[in-house]
Amino acid sequence: MPTLDPGIGEKFSRRTQRAINHDGTFNVRRRGGPHQHDPYQWLITMPWWPFIGIVVVFFTVLNVGFALAYIALGLDDLPGVAAPHGWWQDFLSALFFSIQTFTSVGYGHVYPGSNGSGFLSSVEALVGVLTFALATGLLYGRFSRPTARILFSRTALISRRADGTPCLQFRIANLRNSILIDLQARVILKTVDEATLDQRYDLLPLERSAISFFPLTWTLVHDITPESPLYELQAEDYARLGIEVIVQLKGYDDTFAQDVHARNSYTHDEIEWHRRFIRAYEVGDDGIAVVNLDQVHDTEALR
């Protein structure tokens, strides 16, 4: 059966921080190992501003390089270059010619007038076109990455069902204006043994672990029955045991044709006791249901 346990138990010398952050990333660092180059993946997952910066820097460095090469050849090889010739003006002229070649603009007021500059500008033209082919692929790679936008309630609740059964609940909504289908959830409880600091993982069965459609909100419920690892635990136990409730979601976004994965966790101080969720949707006069995403976190005390 799938488990969170990544090895034969998990033995640590200290208590760890939360395993999963609210953005779904893991609190784990790596060290060592063989060289690992994934330049493409690095380029398409980095935030936008550094990416644009890298593109501009790369473009500039390449063109400065070619500009210096044209200068080395001698600017007599580029008829039409602006006068007067000083080293700074020459550099700018060579740089502009380089950029006009690299980007295939090729005005022609400055042109390669020797075999040397003809060859160098031919090489630069090829490099330029291939560079922009590469940029096209990178841009598309960046854009087409799946982006799950699941909103989790800020807190999880220890609540009570109509029949009195205590239960652990949290709520999710789809932030995007799209249809999520076949959404499946798995919830795992992580506890820490106070003596050995061993970490233990238990599956928390849900009232329903999957829904066909997800247009409104979904409240995931784990009944705290005698079989539940949470049975008869009090709030102070949650803190003492370093409890972390780990959620894994998987579905399919049918509007954007993407798989959706999302993770989140609730540490003991993010669990509220004896509260329940207030309904976050209503029906307008026209009979169409409206979800109010701001209300996903709203709870009220149990009476």
Add this chain to the structure above:
Amino acid sequence: MPTLDPGIGEKFSRRTQRAINHDGTFNVRRRGGPHQHDPYQWLITMPWWPFIGIVVVFFTVLNVGFALAYIALGLDDLPGVAAPHGWWQDFLSALFFSIQTFTSVGYGHVYPGSNGSGFLSSVEALVGVLTFALATGLLYGRFSRPTARILFSRTALISRRADGTPCLQFRIANLRNSILIDLQARVILKTVDEATLDQRYDLLPLERSAISFFPLTWTLVHDITPESPLYELQAEDYARLGIEVIVQLKGYDDTFAQDVHARNSYTHDEIEWHRRFIRAYEVGDDGIAVVNLDQVHDTEALR
């Protein structure tokens, strides 16, 4: 077990409209929530005409901007500009030069004749090439989105099997000239409790819930046995209970290598009683079966 129920029951203050429209979209609006930007998804899912409009506007605004920048620099920096110089002619000349740079055409009869215009045109050339790299990605993103084209019969039927068992039926066909394989169907009945307005969801088991190949038509059949939620319900019950039969299909289009998802629903007034489907395919003299898609909706009264 997968269910349509998006929460602990579903409680509304009014009757809602149908949950699913005939094009598969949901009758749900969203409100509030954190800022949610998905510009790429918005651009690739919008209809074609607005998209082309946005491209043209974006192109125009950028080039007008650069044109104004060239004018601010002074058109003496762009030798070759047409005479006489008036503000409108100057603007047009600058605009044309801008477009010729942005699109990398670069005729050269007008060219950057100063460091200022050389720098500005270099920036514009880079912006232009990156913009078209982006457009390439957007066009491909738009084209490669999966498009399911499942034709549902306009009505569902309450019919009778050969052995007398009543059954609920509807029929589907593949509109595209492609092979759908491993098509799976799930049918869910939504009813509304008259007193509480609670909505209830029940799975309607199908005679067959999946087929290997889908070249012709497929009539999905739910036998109304004593276990069925529809057992012994009459037409007026269907209206009173606000019945909606929700269909979810999932398959793989092997010709176009795309996953296929489709949804539809039949409200009580889209269900016909005591009719059956007329066969919508025939075999020609050459022994090849022909599906007539216009006949997918055709029914006849039961005798």
Add this chain to the structure above:
Amino acid sequence: MPTLDPGIGEKFSRRTQRAINHDGTFNVRRRGGPHQHDPYQWLITMPWWPFIGIVVVFFTVLNVGFALAYIALGLDDLPGVAAPHGWWQDFLSALFFSIQTFTSVGYGHVYPGSNGSGFLSSVEALVGVLTFALATGLLYGRFSRPTARILFSRTALISRRADGTPCLQFRIANLRNSILIDLQARVILKTVDEATLDQRYDLLPLERSAISFFPLTWTLVHDITPESPLYELQAEDYARLGIEVIVQLKGYDDTFAQDVHARNSYTHDEIEWHRRFIRAYEVGDDGIAVVNLDQVHDTEALR
């Protein structure tokens, strides 16, 4: 359980040809139905030569159109056009200028010398760049389509296992130099009732219906036990019943990171009796196994 039956039985007025051709396509035509446009899919699935033809024609038609527009504007608006001016030479000059603009080459010996030609060439430059953005997407769409290359033995065999059990066998090999993993097979028997011409579909269970790795060959075996629909049928029964053995394969090509689907069928005259497959691989002196793809079809008589 998945079935081939596309409806409540399948009733035909005549015997049909084989359901599945050797290239995996279905023998089904479509007629009628709402307008169904899938230009992108049509463009990426058509054979190469028609596609290239369409590209050339589209390019030519667009440029001829723009050329005629330049002529309508008047070639005085395009300084540098070649002399002498006759209607044919003018057309060629306008056409060349159009192409130089459309492809962003923009030599500049001919250039737009009026606002009218400036505007028209700007429009053409934008159209040209977007057209090639579109072409890039189409080319990539054509290339990245999954291509399953499964070689099926030309014939299926009625053979005998070591313990005397009769069995139906056929053999497959991976034509591509790639690793197929998790290959699953489903075999369905289609028979035709002589009286009613109803078509019936039965699953033929396989000795093994899936293999982890598929580097060599795989012989799929259906044991003809008393439970098998083929039990005690003779060759003449196969013909009389219009038997067709339909094969559906699904797997994952790990070298090219593509899903693989393949279909084939064996009609009664493609089934050989009392033969068995000759092994199609051997081990070289270096201990490396070699598959000989030409031998996949090779059979010998049972002794």
Add this chain to the structure above:
Amino acid sequence: MPTLDPGIGEKFSRRTQRAINHDGTFNVRRRGGPHQHDPYQWLITMPWWPFIGIVVVFFTVLNVGFALAYIALGLDDLPGVAAPHGWWQDFLSALFFSIQTFTSVGYGHVYPGSNGSGFLSSVEALVGVLTFALATGLLYGRFSRPTARILFSRTALISRRADGTPCLQFRIANLRNSILIDLQARVILKTVDEATLDQRYDLLPLERSAISFFPLTWTLVHDITPESPLYELQAEDYARLGIEVIVQLKGYDDTFAQDVHARNSYTHDEIEWHRRFIRAYEVGDDGIAVVNLDQVHDTEALR
């Protein structure tokens, strides 16, 4: 049940080398078969340096071809060509003009001055733009291929559990700085019959065959119970039987949104006896776990 057996047993005339190499490829060669062209797949899977070489060669050959065509037309058709005219200088001039057309740079100091060169340069412009559209697709195809980077321990161990049960173990870690989820493993034992040289495949059940998250390391454990094919085998038996432990992993890389497949095997001389793995992760003062990838292979003797 999925099996490694690719046919009815596997009969060889000699012992084979290992079936799976450490990089996951199979030790199998292919021969014969119908012509199999997959130029796109070949281009996107080949290593980078040969690919770049092919691009440069293709570009050069095409442009040399067009250059010779311009020369055949006569360089008088290309006004602006450099003087003096000798066959080598003419060739270079034609080549540079060809490249400037092919890459859409189009300076214009040399330009097509006849209908013949106008037509030829138009064809070349179209070919050039389509070639770079193709290059864009190839570059993106190369970059977007999934790359699994699973680090396997160099050796597998015959170890002992706390309760004394012997077990076969090996360890894996994720080399990439990404989150692998839903990782599933299958381990198959290959043995060779000494007399017949038949190869036999048995599934080795794992203590856990799947984990939800894979941020740290995962030690896969097969308990050598009386039901295990390895029960009571000694080291010399492993060699005599030509044992090979074949591992197949499948998961989803949620950071890079790619499916992950990995394969490896351990031959008898890669299995160490009576050792166990040393833990390869620790917790820093800040409570964040750190994986040390260099320690994944580290083992110590059992006491």
